[in-house]
Amino acid sequence: MSSTPVRTRFAPSPTGFIHLGNIRSALYPWAYARHHGGQFILRIEDTDVERSTQAAVDVILQSMQWMGLDYDEGPIYQMQRMQRYRQVLRELLDSGHAYPCYMSSAELDALRERQMAAGLKPRYDGTWRPQPGKRLPPPPAGVQPVLRFRTPEEGAVSWNDRVKGLVRVDNSELDDLVIARPDGTPTYNFCVVVDDIDMRISHVIRGDDHVNNTPRQIHIFRALGCEPPVYAHLPTVLNEQGDKLSKRNGAKSVLDYRDEGYLADALLNYLARLGWSHGDDEVFGREQFVRWFDLEHLGRSAAQFDGEKLRWLNAQYLRALAPQQLAAQLRPFLQRLGLREQAVDLERAAVLLRERASTLLELAEQCAMFYTEPQADAAARQGLVGEPVGQALHALQQRLAALPEWDAPSISGAIKQVLGEHRLKMPQLAMPLRQLVTGRTQTPSVDAVLALFPRQTVLDRLRRGLG
Secondary structure, eight states: OOOOOOOOEOOOSSSSOOBBBHHHHHHHHHHHHHHHOOEEEEEEOOOOOOTHHHHHHHHHHHHHHHHHHOSSSSEHHHHHGHHHHHHHHHHHHTSSEEEEOOHHHHHHHHHHHHHTTTTOOOOOOOOOOTTOOOOOOOTTTOOOOOOEEEEOSSSEEEETTTTEEEEEEEGGGGGEEEEEEEOOBOOOHHHHHHHHHTTTTTTTEEGGGGGGHHHHHHHHHHHTTTTOOEEEEOOEEETTTSBBOOOTTTOBBBBHHHHOOOOOOHHHHHHTTBOOOOOOOOOOHHHHHHHOSSSSOSSOOOOOOHHHHHHHHHHHHHHHHHHHHHHHHHHHHHHHHTTTOOSSHHHHHHHGGGGGGGGGGHHHHHGGGGTTTOOOHHHHHHHSOOTTHHHHHHHHHHHHHHHHSSHHHHHHHHHHHHHHTTTTTTTHHHHHHHHHHOSSSSSHHHHHHHHHHHHHHHHHHHHHOOO
8 A cells, every 4th residue: 555645534424523533543543644645535435314403514614724634525415425425336237246125124124034044143144136047026017126236145354453453354244235325325434435546545534333334345446446555454443431531421422522722633633543552652742653653553442531631731832822822722712611701910910829620621710719709708707807907908908019020039028027027927827818819719829929910909908808
């Protein structure tokens, strides 16, 4: 395949939201195409008309845009390719690789029940499969047949999977696949092959829930005179309980992580390590990931999602952002909390508080103290500012008002002077001071926090709190 241009694809079905396991199946083919200077195609497999929705398509597009998984072609919609599918179906019929089958659903169900009762694997028995010397019954009147693919009966199909190694399936294990429904609508396994041929896909990197489809698809490729692409089937992603990550098992939409304040680069970094590795490297940017990515280091075992690990990684990315970038990312979350920016240096505030946050939403909640009045009842205030602490706070208020410079060193000096004069220790003064000004008992260094407030705001809050 070295001389073949690399062309990969992501082909989701728009039947619901897209979760982390789904987006990982987009990340790896995207990275492989980018690493080799190839092309990445987005294909929307929307032939399930009853379940496919435009809302689900929009979620796919928004998720990929947020994650920065740009594509070179697409989105290509299967429902817009029906004429092409019908053309290829006619080719398979004409070449004898497909045939009409008039077995009804009720007859097929009864056949399967008899097979299971006899301890056999349930499968279509080839009733309508043309064979030399075989006489088929006359087609029943008024019945629209399905089209079935004539699977070779002898030998085996095999491929060298770039994750699983050599996979071999005896053809005797496969029955004749339905490739078109009675209304003429083509089925998934058939459409995938036609699409991959037409789009010149060189590598199919997808979840291992598709492994059972692969031998059937390889047969269709060869019936159409084409060699199949290189396959790499990714192990399952498990949730924190060890079950398969799925919508039914509580998996969240990719966009939920965006709305909770995770950074796209952090999520990409986390997903990259969820089934692939580069030595012991844990934290790396997308450009580094693209340079490193290969198929040789994809894991063979299921990868388990770890929410705490993702939070830790996101915190590393928050702390690495430049102040201006951090503030820009933070503003939408402040707005969501209904907080209107005031005379506070958001860049400095965000940098100071990000050590205590793992997500942008948590950081916005930390920053809320700069935009909201502290809420403390009278009893709580009385307990905080009783004698002699109350006298010390009054003295501090006066010293803060008289400072020539409003900055952390000056505020720290004022606090130390008051502590010395009133023979108090820092915790005795710092806790009520924090409570009265910020509404919180825990913050970073109190002098650094106060310096971020306008001086008049601090004085007003102390005055109101002290009565």
